[in-house]
Amino acid sequence: xxxxxxxxxxxxxxxxxxxxxxxxxxxxxxxxxxxxxxxxxxxxxxxxxxxxxxxxxxxxxxxxxxxxxxxxxxxxxxxxxxx
Amino acid sequence: xxxxxxxxxxxxxxxxxxxxxxxxxxxxxxxxxxxxxxxxxxxxxxxxxxxxxxxxxxxxxxxxxxxxxxxxxxxxxxxxxxxxxxxxxxxxxxxxxxxxxxxxxxxxxxxxxxxxxxxxxxxxxxxxxxxxxxxxxxxxxxxxxxxxxxxxxxxxxxxxxxxxxxxxx
Numbered sequence: 001x002x003x004x005x006x007x008x009x010x011x012x013x014x015x016x017x018x019x020x021x022x023x024x025x026x027x028x029x030x031x032x033x034x035x036x037x038x039x040x041x042x043x044x045x046x047x048x049x050x051x052x053x054x055x056x057x058x059x060x061x062x063x064x065x066x067x068x069x070x071x072x073x074x075x076x077x078x079x080x081x082x083x
Numbered sequence: 084x085x086x087x088x089x090x091x092x093x094x095x096x097x098x099x100x101x102x103x104x105x106x107x108x109x110x111x112x113x114x115x116x117x118x119x120x121x122x123x124x125x126x127x128x129x130x131x132x133x134x135x136x137x138x139x140x141x142x143x144x145x146x147x148x149x150x151x152x153x154x155x156x157x158x159x160x161x162x163x164x165x166x167x168x169x170x171x172x173x174x175x176x177x178x179x180x181x182x183x184x185x186x187x188x189x190x191x192x193x194x195x196x197x198x199x200x201x202x203x204x205x206x207x208x209x210x211x212x213x214x215x216x217x218x219x220x221x222x223x224x225x226x227x228x229x230x231x232x233x234x235x236x237x238x239x240x241x242x243x244x245x246x247x248x249x250x251x252x
Contacts, residue, residue, distance in 0.1 A: 006249070028179070
């Protein structure tokens with residue numbers, strides 16, 4: 001069945017050769033951001049679901065361009081394509 | 084409860100990107116010669132979605148993952164998709180999960196997925212999600228590769244899941 005991963009460590013994800021993934025540069029243990037950030041958590045999920053259908057090349061890892069080491073640093077939620 | 088050294092290493096790997104990248108480039112992990120590609124056959128709004136995590140999430144009432152074995156624990160836990168995130172917890176000594184302890188949706192956004200299903204962004208949720216604890220080394224890799232991961236895949240297929248979201252800790 002189709003799968004898509006969210007990774008914080010693309011170096012490992014490339015070695016394991018997952019079918020498709022999105023990359024967020026949050027710290028380990030924070031694939032969906034920081035506590036209380038319901039909008040960001042849902043936005044990352046929306047990106048995963050969008051890219052599950054949009055990625056055509058096996059092994060592709062899409063950089064969502066979102067990250068930071070604290071809730072204060074993460075101020076930008078990238079729009080999901082087509083919104 | 085992790086040892087002082089284990090906790091220190093977990094926090095270092097979590098919060099220092101340079102250390103994490105240095106380790107990741109050199110880490111020896113299970114590799115594959117091909118990519119298990121299956122195309123997504125239907126639009127997201129029609130998909131039954133499941134989540135699988137390696138972040139060590141489990142029901143607070145469930146047996147924790149075994150942290151006493153330094154080679155890890157290849158077992159999995161079932162998490163009903165209608166459970167509130169407040170009923171879940173993390174057992175995992177190898178990353179700093181203090182933020183996940185405050186809000187489980189940081190590693191396992193079960194509340195957000197329920198909202199997305201309610202709003203029609205996805206077709207629905209599988210009745211059960213699954214969780215592993217991602218620190219697994221020899222001699223437990225055969226058990227993971229040949230039994231527990233296979234069992235989870237079998238269960239997901241049996242539930243008519245269209246798309247599986249994978250995340251780690």
